[in-house]
Amino acid sequence: MAVLITGGYGQLGSWLAHQFASQDKEVIALDTIDKDLDYLKQIKSKITFVQADVLNFSKLVEIFIQYKDKIEGVIHTVAMTADPSFYGNPYYGLDLNLRGTINMLELARLFKIKKLLYVSSGAVYGEAKDKPGELTHSLHPADLYGASKAASELIGQQYENHFGLDFRIVRPYFFFGPGRLPSEQTQLFKSLLGPLESLPNLKLEKGADQRLGFTYIEDIAWGTYLLYQAENPKYKTVNICSEEPVSFLEMVRLAQKYSDKPTSVKIGPGKLFPRGETLDISIAKKELGFHPRYSVEEGIKEYARWVRENRKS
Incomplete structure (x- = not known):
């Protein structure tokens, strides 16, 4: 069985592919562009690239039909981030962030995929003055990007409530590293x-x-992997970043x-x-054994x- 990663050759998606493939797990990397990333060369045999846009629902259906007996779960990373380009074309940014997520949730429902991990953002907390935690702070986004992430979280949780999907959320914060110059x-x-x-x-x-709590990309990938792999986690929403x-x-x-x-x-x-400076990662440390490396x-x-x-x- 394989995990399907949307944006599989993106900055975070490619490091998630690296993390899973390094653990001998099959990966289906769904992306719009194939890339020759040096850190994936040694494990390329474990990665299957499929070309598609998360907004092209009919193409996604074809892919899920093709791999329906192979996909055990989905990690959805694709999003337009809080950059000036987002606010230059907010319609596209919101469409990608919201409809792209809804498409993946609906495919999980239609093809009876049990688990979907959504890569959200610490932006859902807005400009918290202290270190916001999953249990101590509610959703309070301060911009359109954060609102699109918060809305996607809420929609995903209702897919879990109505359809029994195992829906998990990771909230990373300002990550950087290899994958893009x-x-x-x-x-x-x-x-x-x-x-x-x-x-x-x-x-x-x-x-x-x-x-800000700038965090190296491999740490974000590691924490996300731990949440995906966790058996019956006590908490399904987890902050991952540097303290x-x-x-x-x-x-x-x-x-x-x-x-x-x-x-x-x-x-x-x-x-x-x-934005607040960084996030509280107490749950990630206690429940997942995550510590930034x-x-x-x-x-x-x-x-x-x-x-x-x-x-x-």
Whole structure:
């Protein structure tokens, strides 16, 4: 049996594919584009690529018919994130985040797939002043992106209530790492980590006064894997991230430190996002045995190595 990962060659999806395939688990990577990612080469035999858009329901039905006897569960990672592009075309962003999720829930119902893990976001908490926890803080998104994630969570939970789907939610927070170069990232990470790729003219209008729980991508994949694999978990909604918030300015300093040709970054005063600094991961630690394996500096150092090996000449 296999786990189907939407966005299977995306930044998080590819590391989830790596995590499962490394444990000798078959993976069906559903994505719009096939990619030759270096960290998947040794385990490529365990990964089956299928090309589809999560908004193309008829194509998805064809795929699920083809693999109906092989899919044991689904991990849904596809989403448009809280980037200026989201607010430049909110209709598409909401359509992708909401209808894409509904399509996967409905396919799970139609094909009697027992488990679906939804990759949500800490954005559902909005601008919480303390470390928001799954049991102590309700959904209180502060922007359209967070609202689309919160709505998807609620819809998924009702699919569980009505149809018996084992619906699980992971809430990651501001992850970075191999899979995309800084130049291919959202404006936030392009600006903060652009020095690793020696990108010029890097700037953010705001952010000099903000700290966030930036987390290395392998830690997010590891925590997500643990929640998916858990037998009858006590809690089905789990925060996964670093407990230690790091400032935007410190992220830039570390990117410059590990760049062979560092470039400058201009960041204006104030906060870029209406977000709390980081999340409470007590449940992940107690129930799943999750602990971040990388500090932010260790993660940036690993990412710098990958960027050097994969950047465009």
